[in-house]
Amino acid sequence: MTGRDREHPPDRRGPATLQEDDLKDMPLWAAEDDTPDIAVAEAFTALSLALRPVPAPADMRARLLAAAAAPEARFSPFVARLSRLLDLAQERVRQLLVSLARPDVWERVLPDVELFHLEGGPATVGADVGFVRVAAGAHFPHHNHLGDEHVLVLQGGFVEDDGTVVRAGGSSYRAPGSSHSLTALPGQDLLYAVVVFGVEFPGLPPRP
Secondary structure, X not given: OOHHHHHOXXXXXXXXXXXXXHHOOOOOOEOOOOOEOHHHHHHHHHHXXXXXXXXXXXXXXXXXXXXXXXXXXXOHHHHHHHHHHHOOOHHHHHHHHHHOOOHHHOEEEEOOXXXXXXXOOXXXXXXXXXXXXXXXXXXXXXXXXXXXXXXXXXXXXXXXXXXXXXXXXXXXXXXXXXXXXXXXXXXXXXXXXXEEOOEEOOOOOOOO
């Protein structure tokens, strides 16, 4: 036997066969040639077709729709962005989203405009912070910005007096000294979060 033979002794196992290590990673339905067991697959198919459908409870659809319609569910994709805008913890933001469904938190400030005023975090000190709801198709009057304004639209959308359109998921920024008006898009009430450092409405009495 040569040195090479001693380093690499011949394989005396005969024809190649499946070893235990070869089998451990095989799917349960695989044979030695790795071919699916067609009979087993057909049996499972026949079984699934033979099962009688079980109707869902009558109130399940209503409960699912109600859960999906809840503000905390519909607006959950905005939690992180609202947290940054309002300078509040995400858990606090989720609590505020739940509160959107409460009629008592809304103050009617104009015939078609309601405000949910809240306290933001330290970065919003000196600003008016809250959620604004404008009836679909309604006009929000012309106003002047005395400081920065940051807006995040949660529902619906609006068109600015210069033709700019902002829809749900969009944001808007207004610099100090700017002025504008807007109109809510038709079809769905406009809802947005706002942080504004001073605003005045010419011709309207100041808020108390």
